Amino acid sequence: MSLKDDLEAEVAETFETKWTTRDGQVVPSPADVKLGNDAVKLKGTVLYADLSESTAMVKSKKDWFAAEVYKTFLHCSAKIIKHFGGTITAYDGDRIMAVYLGKSKNTSAVKTALKIHSARQHIIQPALKKQYPNSTFELKHTCGVDTSNLFVARTGVRGDNDLVWVGRSANWAAKLSDLPNTHATWISAAVYDVMHESVKLDGNKDNMWEKRSWTPQNGATIYRSDHWWKL
Template identity: 35%
Template sequence: MEEFDTKLNGIFYADWDVQDARVVPKTEDVKQYNGAKKLEATYLYADMADSTLLVKRFEPEMAARIVRSYLRIAVDCIRAKGGHIRSFDGDRVMGIFIGDRRRNDAVDAGLNISWVIEKALNPKLSTKLWNSKDKWTVSHRVGIDDGETFIVRGGARNNSDLVSIGDAPNIAAKLSGLRGERGSITITSRVYDYLFKKGIRI
């Protein structure tokens, strides 16, 4: 108990070493114990739906092919629009966009993910589910929000990763988990109002 008390005191009472970030930080860019980066950014979460049912219906090898295909599409579309991948959580991926066009780029990336799934992945799945009586169509949702974030490292030495604290990552993650809504992309008013003012329709 004393060991944990000492570690917790180090977390609660150490002064933050906060820096304004001009680029999306990597894990090694943030000090382990009290480092933090402030960043204005747009967060995109892409989350494949029904992964639990997918695993129940197909052999692990086939389910893994489908999940990997989805993540490959999401990563490529995010990177193609200048986004930075900073987190995976099962079949969900997080992208961070910065700069003056960050909201536009995030929305474009989300639209591109949906387009590739509809035009390439699902048609392939309709004919290529080898030795399976079941069919599968990938559905998903992208959540996007924008705002200031406070980026720190969580975990312990040699076992830590970046954690984004703020409305934008939290809300974008929750929006990506919506099911049963029309369409495949949900954005907040912070993103929509900016695009609307710029004359962009989605």
């Protein structure tokens, strides 16, 4: 069978085969989902933590310096994600994706974002400045958080495959993390409306979040904050 014939057969089979789905209680691994039209359904909150302006950094800085920035940011983000019960589902270049489940999934994801902001400001940046006192480089990032139903399928080929996360929260969290890094955390109204008061109000009981209208998403209500939580 030629490559063209093989591709045509696989594509036709995917479109013709009925899906088998089941409700999930935990974040699946690729081994938990079949390569065919098999999927797990979840109610999940997705967080993306994205290192800002990495393209410019790679162009203007030494490769080893950029690698150190990548490694420290992703390491701190991953540790904080796991501490708050998130499951890391992907490392995508300069960003990390995580999924949270359960009753407190929105609060946990937002706590993660606020702690990542703290780690960037109070751990990574000071350590960078200590090691390279003449450097003017300032690390910046953005976290995006949304919640929705998710449809988790397995994609790729045998021996080389991974999960694909289909649902608004996976898409919106990634897009929210692309918004201006003047505010380190951007969340959807669906997250804001149900998260605990402890991540809405600061120590003076003032709201930490600013309401905005997201024009590219038909004016959807979103919230932004530049607050951080002490580690």
